[in-house]
Amino acid sequence: MNISEIAKLSGVSRTTVSRFLNNGYVSEENKKKIQKIIDETGYVPSSYAKQLRTKKTNLIGVIVPKISSETISRIVDGISNEVNKFGYNILLGNTDLNIKKEIEYLNIFKNNQVDGIILVATVITKKHLEIIKKINVPIVIVGQNIKDYSCIYHDDYNASIFLVNKLIEKNYKNIAFIGVDKSDKAVGYERERGFIDALLKNNLKVDYDLIKNGEFSTESGYKLCKEILSLNKDIDSIICATDNIALGVIECLKENNLHIPKNIGVISIGDSKISKVVTPKISTLHYHYKTSGIEAGKVIINKINNKNDDLIKIKLGYEYIERESI
Amino acid sequence: MNISEIAKLSGVSRTTVSRFLNNGYVSEENKKKIQKIIDETGYVPSSYAKQLRTKKTNLIGVIVPKISSETISRIVDGISNEVNKFGYNILLGNTDLNIKKEIEYLNIFKNNQVDGIILVATVITKKHLEIIKKINVPIVIVGQNIKDYSCIYHDDYNASIFLVNKLIEKNYKNIAFIGVDKSDKAVGYERERGFIDALLKNNLKVDYDLIKNGEFSTESGYKLCKEILSLNKDIDSIICATDNIALGVIECLKENNLHIPKNIGVISIGDSKISKVVTPKISTLHYHYKTSGIEAGKVIINKINNKNDDLIKIKLGYEYIERESI
């Protein structure tokens, strides 16, 4: 069933049916005729042909490192809710933490297929930037602040500073830091930088032995915590870049019969589900992940509709949630 | 940049370029010429035109109730990994638990746009079935066993029976059950049915006051547990249909100074992250969610390629993980 057959059955021309479907001028009489035939036949216009003609797919390509992550899926939820309002759908590029696949998806989405791209990434390499530069649809980056590109990101630097100040306020003085590799400019680099600067501002010594970087996992948190304890440096608190890391840290501290928060305070970033559930409940910074998805959706829709390439930078804040771990 | 321009630049006809792109016979000489031009120009064929011509999008429509859920996102992860292997991508229909949107997505995907549909649903109404019947692309349903449709689902009935037997084995005798609404045939109906049948098989009395159904949430678990306790029926264990429900139950029991597992045993289904983390750690049934996604991917790809409409039913098992709550 196609537009020509509908036209024939309705006794009008293809053009009129097309106009009817796209809010053009059609007489009331013809409107009724056409609607009747469409109802009877269950006709739906071919999206292929429409896309070929209009160069529009109403699709947003969303590239994510791993969909089965609490933070990522919240971001995607936000994006999806927002863009759906405007009739857009999501083409999902789940890269499984594989940078090669990330590049692959950028290439797939590059030329056509989608009207806009939202890239949720942890590490942006030169290779990424090379391809992104050549992309001819609007792009928004979530979670990282990349020069010359519109980004929705979190205030990682000040988040770390906040955590240090909070610990100091609670009389903790010898603070360790467990984060992730600095190739992740946001979670790795910025959170560590904030930590160091905050120590300096508070006239505390920066002991680089107490700054460890690993992966986004409970196991990594556990391992690095063990390493720090083996140093016998008499620390009284640990800042964890993520809740998952904090989980490993807590496990390790418990095994060593260290009481949280009496012997050692633990604090982290994320406010994930587990942070409310583990004993002790983790004092943490709530990050507005779903909001970042919503904002990214708004920005990309705007770019698509207005065709304006203004550089948009949105830095989202955080909210301190005190629980039991400090 | 289109295929004609590539042809002109390469000094061959459009047809030859098309053949080159689609593995047809092209002389070595021309192959080199064309490849060179493609590399220089960065030409990528228009997916719109290709789709119009071939009636194939290489897209799988995946409809889910809420992407920001641990189980759902694991399923989607599995689907995505599997279908990507065959060059398919995912068009995500995130319905935000809104049945109307579910129907909407089924309609969007119905006629074209995708080569196949995977529906991850909790409740399948008559309205759903009406639309699904009219869909002319292959469809696979995940999480529910629907008559006449290919489904990947879990053995919910026997899972409940297993849990009852496990409790009895540990000398629990007065068992309550907290589940979800029975309009969810899998999590609601089947799990409750298994519970009741298992009691009967073990010659235990079925007390319908001790069977409560609510929502998929911690709050619901908390509330229903409170209701059960207020009955003063002297229960010694509670089976929870999901980990989230168990979480609320545990909270409630703790508040009432009931020791888990000494005073009351708690057991559930899901093996979510929180089940390993909460105190006490929850004894639970691991469900193979990612696997169900992978299987769904395999089935849909098969249906698309072989055009066979064999009815495929895959029932996945479970794995008992004993921790601390019984």
Added chain:
DNA sequence: TTGTACGCGTTATCAT
């Protein structure tokens, strides 16, 4: 092994 000619289903243009 290559090229010509046509069609996929829609929208845009222009004339009426």
Added chain:
DNA sequence: ATGATAACGCGTACAA
């Protein structure tokens, strides 16, 4: 307000 016609970019019989 309506219709004829071209064009979007590609794949594929068919002929050569």
